[in-house]
Amino acid sequence: MRFKTFLPVCLLALAFCCPAALAKEAAGITAGDAVLIVAFGTSVEKARISYQNVEEQVKAAFPGSDIRWAWTAHSLLHTAPGGTPMLSPQEALAKLATDGVKDLSVLSLHIIPGAEYSALEKIVAAFEGLPKGLETIRLSPPLLNDTESSRAVAEVLLKTLPKERKAEDAVLFVGHGTHHPAGVFYPALAYYLGSLDPKAFVGTVEGDLDLERLLPALKAGNVKKIWLTPLMTVAGDHAMNDLFGNDPDSWKAQLTAAGFTVAAVNRGLGENPALVARWVQGLCKAAPPAKHE
């Protein structure tokens, strides 16, 4: 368990968890030859600021590493700016292997261990240890992956709200949602948020926590103003249309029609440096790669 020696050093470094130089000194570990950042992808150009922020933190945490990207949404691969298509994880992993990379760190920008994350786990496992290929691959966990991470993310979310938000205002974090069993992380987060701030709520665009379910609690709380913000890595299509769109079905329109004043905080979680740091630290803490003899 060579990673164990490294872990305390890793935890001590606050903003940047795995500086390669520090890692080398500590236990002969580096981020590997390369870091592959994996995101869902987005067709909304201004939403990519989240991805730029992530890349900057990864560069600082793993100086000198070859940093690459993959998007899991195949339908979005050709919407990237500049006309150069993005690579799917399969394509990116194959290319890394062909380019001679042996030891790879994969940074997942997923929020819950749902269907997208579990697909990525399978893809990564399939590429590990192939002849002439990647010998070791470590994969970071999603942002919410256990009790501790759910509690810590709740704290960060509340600490990084706009300072204009008053205690009597509600805050509504809206995630993507899923029918996968990992959808339980949304009510788990809602629990930890609510235990710190009784006016903090979690909803989802798809799945269980829809507006119909949330409205009675918002009304019972005597709330007048709601700060509405995505609980998504990027403020992309869902934020633009489902949350803040002009359509009467959007969350903003429905909340306004229900008598609330809505303040839009239209930013992705990737625009929050403290949350990006948690994703990056997750890679640092990821289980040591299996050794292929």
Ligand code: CO
């Ligand atoms: Co979607």
